[in-house]
Amino acid sequence: MSGSGRDRAVAAGYSAVGSLVVTAPLLAPGYLLLRDAVSTPRSYPTDSALGLGDAAPRAVPQDALLAVLSAFIDGGLLVKAILVVALWAAAYGAAALARELLRASLGPQLVAATVALWNPYVAERLLQGHWSLLAGYAALPWTALAGYHLRSASTAKRRNRILSNAPAQPGSIAPQSTPGSAGHPGEAASAEYSGSPASADTVGSGWWLPVVTAARHASVGTISAWAALAGSLAAAGLTPTGALLAGATAFALVHRRQLPAALVLWLAASAPWLVATALSGAGAEPSDPAGIAAFAARGEPGLGTLGSSAGLGGIWNAEAVPDSRTTPLAAIGTLVLLVIVALGLRAVATGGADPDNRHVRRALLLLAAVAVLFPALGATAWGMSALEWLVAHVPGAGLLRDTQKYVALAMPAYALCAAAGCAVAARCLSNAPRRESADRPAGALPAVTSTVAVVFVALLALPLYDLAWGAGGAVRPVRYPAGWQQVADRIDGPGDVAVLPGGMFRKFRYSGTAPVLDPAPRMLPNDVLQTGELPVRGRTVSGEGTRAREVETLLLRGGSAAELARLGVGWVLVERTTPGPHGESAVTLARVEQVYEDADLALYRVPGVVERGRSTTAHRCVAAAAHVLWGAMLVAGPLAALGARARFRSRTRN
Structure with missing residues (x-):
């Protein structure tokens, strides 16, 4: 070497x-x-993963990449x-x-x-x-x-073009490429072409060969650099x-x-x-x-x-x-x-x-x-x-x-x-x-x-x-409770997922002392509604969407299941071990069907959901x-x- x-x-x-x-x-x-880093065993190509949800597409295309590749790795x-x-x-x-x-x-x-x-x-x-x-x-x-x-490649091509158009003169010197003109990482000054004064035979036959060779190398360098x-x-x-x-x-x-x-x-x-x-x-x-x-x-x-x-x-x-x-x-x-x-x-x-x-x-x-x-x-x-x-x-x-x-x-x-x-x-x-x-x-x-x-x-x-x-x-890495996979497997119908307690950040017993983004949007196969509101330095920065905020407000004041269904909510997930506001949501949850429960999570199905908020097939195709x-x-x-x-x-x- x-x-x-x-x-x-x-x-x-x-x-x-x-x-x-x-x-x-x-x-x-x-x-x-x-904090803002959330990795999960499997994520899904939901509208949110493609950036077509209510919130601004700040995690695009990373979420879509993980949704595709996590099906295999x-x-x-x-x-x-x-x-x-x-x-x-x-x-x-x-x-x-x-x-x-x-x-x-x-x-x-x-x-x-x-x-x-x-x-x-x-x-x-x-x-x-x-x-x-x-x-x-x-x-x-x-x-x-x-x-x-x-x-460098552009300069070399321009110089070679000028030299190739110039008439050959006895005693001329073949061109030299500049350092880096080849345009390849680590190939500094590796493409030098120099010659001695041209003879009469060279003038009449091959004086231009170094120019052509340098031009070809500059072209390859340009392709490499653009790639x-x-x-x-x-x-x-x-x-x-x-x-x-x-x-x-x-x-x-x-x-x-x-x-x-x-x-x-x-x-x-x-x-x-x-x-x-x-x-x-x-x-x-x-x-x-x-x-x-x-x-x-x-x-x-x-x-x-x-x-x-x-x-x-x-x-x-x-x-x-x-x-x-x-x-x-x-x-x-x-x-x-x-x-x-x-x-x-x-x-x-x-x-x-x-x-x-x-x-x-x-x-x-x-x-x-x-x-x-x-x-x-x-x-x-x-x-x-x-x-x-x-x-x-x-x-x-x-x-x-x-x-x-x-x-x-x-x-x-x-x-x-x-x-x-x-x-x-x-x-x-x-x-x-x-x-x-x-x-x-x-x-x-x-x-x-x-x-x-x-x-x-x-x-x-x-x-x-x-x-x-x-x-x-x-x-450091964390381990998710098995209940997350159980919840993901049971969401088998239409409708978005509303999450309790309110807010986007969580503190789980297994995640350490720092607040973390709710993993639900990347863990579940349906879109999870999030307000986008961020608590920062004692103040709240509002998100861009409105429907998620409306759904959260409805849950916290104990609204009816029919109102949730009208807003396109087919599921409610309660994350039991993290602090946060629940309001009067118990009134709402008493009127819907519970389909899963353990010490960490509880999942409810909202009947009669009216699907809304999903992007059209054309939009998904364009985003894909x-x-x-x-x-x-x-x-x-x-x-x-x-x-x-x-x-x-x-x-x-x-």
Whole structure:
């Protein structure tokens, strides 16, 4: 194995070990059930799973993906596998980005991987249960790589086209492709074509062959880069916020003339939630302005909101943070991270003789600046006022209410700067002469670089020591009582399911102390009505739907079974072991048939249900087609990119 191949293998292995250290408790049997994360043994392709329910399609297409695949593979295993792979992909993607854009050696690559994996953003979103958002986060360095390769391939094709149209002159030199023009991850500068002054015979016969060969390789590189971008956007599109993050990265990096094609790819990758929003009409309703203050970024000890955002932390939920972030270690860890990033900032901003490389570096730095400032400004009084107006008047603007999510956009630039900072520190410590090219600084001794990398990794990881082992054991699998499967098996008729007690969050004896989303919507084969109301920071943020709220109100005031049936409710599930309001629902339940009961759950059938609220067959077909398109991109994108890369290597060898 070549030195470059060994470096890739070590970086991939390091990333895998780091991912497993973070998620180790999830390797045990059971299901992830923590705050917003709900995995179940089996879920179903209901209207809600397709995004066609009353609520806004925030869990699309992840719910549909699990509904389809859990018919063959345990749903809990699927969620855990996606999370582990996502964390690995984030770390290894950052290492690959440093290798491609900075020509970084192994030590700086591992520093970049550590920045991407071991940071407060990952810890806080893991504790909040945002496993699908972390998949979008993991796609960002790969999206940046695809954008860089697209720019490079486009530049190479344009140069080759100009050279192929130019008349051959005696003494001409065959063209050279630029680094990265092949457009393949890890194939930097592998397609160079150079020649000596052409002879008379060459001018008359084969002077143009290097041009044709370079053009063919550039075409293969373009195909590979577009396929890689399609796969990255689809992976990020597991959740709408992830799609926005990857889309912003792609649009900032590709050439202007590539923007229309990139937009088409983004729309295709986002088709499940865009189509669901259009068909259900839920997205046309404005969001509750109270959500802006409730979900505003939060300042951590000794940092303030801006310092927390700059340190990749500051989630709105003060309970979804590791213990270390509630102590002075938060300020120490943030200071260490920012110092390491600052060491490499100048090298990232000014380095790179290749214009495409330089553009990508600077665009990522600009995205990072916006990502840090946006949550901080959104937490100010005037910032919250502006966002409140936006969500109240612009449909779909509710996606912006959790502003701290967008700190993820800073990760690729932070990883690059940390890798460059490692190289800069090593060069200074080795006290070597500054013999450096525009793309690859030289002079640091390998042993010094390795030592600095080890120190940097330790400094980055130790202040956040409790990210290990599932954020200190908080992220662990749970076991559902057998009654859930019994309830699912007995729902064999029409009608939606109403759930008691009221509200969307539960505290079960088997789920720990943190509140969790009700697993019923993903556990049962019929649609479960939920109000979408979120209790946050002592206030309630309203959801978009109205029928679920009407049904809940009816149950809590002891309304008749006939009224429930008229509202399309065919079943009532009572979750007995979780606190919450029951009101006068006992009056209603006394008038309906009980079909199952145990210590945890009770299921009732409502007679004479009038089916309503279900989407039409046409709507379901359109939504399903959008999901199939997304799934095809998710699978075919990486396969096409790998196939094009293999063809490129074969042609290069031949």
